[in-house]
Amino acid sequence: MSKPSVGGGAKTRPTMRHVAALAGVGIKTVSRVMNEEPGVSESTREKVLLASKQLNYELDVTAGSLRRSSRRTQTVGLLLPSVSNPFSAEIHRAMEDALSLKGVAVFAASLDDEPEREEAMVRAFLGRRVDGMVLTPIASNQAHVIPEHSRDLPVVFIDREPAGLTADAVVTDNAVGGAKAARHLFDVGHRKIAYLGDRTDIQTARERRRGFIDALGELGVSTASVPVRENLHDVESARLAAVEILTSDDPPTALFSSQNLVTFGCMRALRELGLSHTVALVGFDDFTLSDMMDPGVTVIAQHPEKIGALAAERLMARIEGDIQPPKTYIIETTLIIRGSGEIRPAS
Amino acid sequence: MSKPSVGGGAKTRPTMRHVAALAGVGIKTVSRVMNEEPGVSESTREKVLLASKQLNYELDVTAGSLRRSSRRTQTVGLLLPSVSNPFSAEIHRAMEDALSLKGVAVFAASLDDEPEREEAMVRAFLGRRVDGMVLTPIASNQAHVIPEHSRDLPVVFIDREPAGLTADAVVTDNAVGGAKAARHLFDVGHRKIAYLGDRTDIQTARERRRGFIDALGELGVSTASVPVRENLHDVESARLAAVEILTSDDPPTALFSSQNLVTFGCMRALRELGLSHTVALVGFDDFTLSDMMDPGVTVIAQHPEKIGALAAERLMARIEGDIQPPKTYIIETTLIIRGSGEIRPAS
DNA sequence: CTGAAAGCGCTAACAT
């Protein structure tokens, strides 16, 4: 008799040795059965399966990965601005749907746009031997974030492209999205459209502005005359900026906001000033109940479910050995018309 | 010279042995330093730290847990209805904030209210040796969900109390919340208030209804006359039910909805029928932009951040050895007045 | 088709 005590086994979790002992086979045979490897006779297989069921045995994924040549842990890390941000949460869900089918579990973490957290969480996940990571980059250079010895660890960037290294990335077409907003408002008749944007150190915000301003320029609007307010990071700062712009001399007849919280601030400002039905508004990124607002809010919608699904697919492909050159996948936006963006300028 | 090849070390990740070799000490000394154990001279400590920094060494948490007596992996599992559901996502974030401080990583998974997924994900997390789990229970009996051999694994239930076993739980005071809605609408003058609720197999929905109906009874309203519509699981079914109720003979003068999606359906029905300012509405659970609706939506707010923080605290306490009897922690709701719930009945 | 022995990276239990 070896160690597995049959009697008092309420405390210790069963191991392969327990199963092997109960089934009357060698431990390697159990391993083969649990991993569905070939080379086990049907009768042995059934004996092992029975014993495993009796003991309620569950393979220890992490212990196995220690010795396994592929070293896979069937685990990936997901680093988001915040797990409670709706856009991020939608990406998270889409990834989970794709990954859980493959038996891959996901570690999630929030970075709050803090570079120190980015580095700390990357290390934390690396220390837990993830097979790969999906990361919303923050630091100005990801080369320092990923340690040298893990350069070959599959990483897919989302929302923003990485700097300082090349890797797969899945991003929204922010510039084209901004341009769509500009063209739509122009088509409705607007010539003086203000831009209210997020922190200028965030790549996506810069892209949205660039696309927006460039498109206006192409349409013949003097880009120097476009009112621009940036570094608006929350509802209140956006509201204040919008009020200021709307109460200035020669105010714009339309607003384009680069992000949800900024859009909310603009909505509040417009309502407060009684301009909801007078000044047009297009927001970047869709949100729940946008159609229940008065007026409904026209938006440039992103597609987080597509981003998440594609990121998961690319990550798994890399983990499974795909070595094609890194590529950036671009997800288009969709203009959704709901009313606020179709208000014509008072002429 | 032992195995660690100094030259070509771009591919293999450094291990303790590499660090030990470089620092010229034994492997156990490295272990002591990395785990901040006492009994290492300051000078040795620094040598080790230097070598570890040079190699960019990172402790392998999972490998260590294999041999460690506590067997802790510094990892916990979180099972939610969906990571993309705002209420769940808020709980997730609060837990993460509490746990990341302690160096604990979290696996998150969505269950979609499917008992099979509950069991599958519990097993997946168990197989990755989590130190504990926070779980929104679904199956009618959690005894079958947690295998016998893991009965001593700390588990904290959230949102709903477990069945078939006793464990810590952190839940909203659903019954009192429902009662608050009833009393508020009664105080405003309503005597005929409809209840629109979620699936009756969900404990929280039943509690909200019970609290609501009982409170009305105590206030002298004939509970038999309360219009009740249940098993509304999405916006559209709720909208249809609300329209039906509102267009019936002798319609209610106020609505109480047990959940966000149902509230949204009610809002749509009221708007569609032009009754937004005529029929009162109180929703259970707060939501973004509720104050920007017309009228603002009065709600019984839950406090997911409190639930998450407390669940994390209880889980860590259990993991660290707390053995007091299991207890259910109840988080109170808050009535937030915004307009829709203060509409008086047309008399 | 099956199993014994070695060892993954680490910590425990003992040396020294």
Add this chain to the structure above:
DNA sequence: ATGTTAGCGCTTTCAG
């Protein structure tokens, strides 16, 4: 204060 040996649960290698 430091190092050595064994072994966590598993997979690999290699011998039957």
